[in-house]
Amino acid sequence: MSMNDAYQPINCDDYDNLELACQHHLVLTLELKTGEILKAGARDLLTRKNIEYLIIDDAGTEREVRLDKITSFSHPQIGTVVVSES
Template sequence: MSMTDEYQPINCDDYDNLELACQHHWVLTLVLREGETLEAKASDLFSRKQVEYLLVEKDGETRELRLDHIVSFSHPKIGTIEISHS
């Protein structure tokens, strides 16, 4: 990821689904823009320097994922959500 990579906000409905996942600490299957797929527990959403992040936990470690770098996420209660940008 380059430092000049300008943040592209995601659709509000997609954000709301991530917020729901964080509230329930759901384990999501996430597909990232770089091709990586991971399963991790959704913990929190936060913003830093006008960039939004999802904080996830996996195997006792936390990781920050830029929302605009998530291609899709899924959980049995919400199905698969393909991220769209606002």
């Protein structure tokens, strides 16, 4: 899947939950549309060229994940959130 695919913004409530996770530096279990599962710390959200990214700490390595590539994320405090497009 190319990083140049047209970006599809995610639902505002899902974005708000990611923002909360970043504020509290929660360790999320992320399921990506590729099938990859990550357990990583939520650090920040950023927008670059009209594409939104979640910055995560993946075992000490900072990584950017496009929000529209996330199928779901979970944490005991927020439960499981299935990401939907806006």
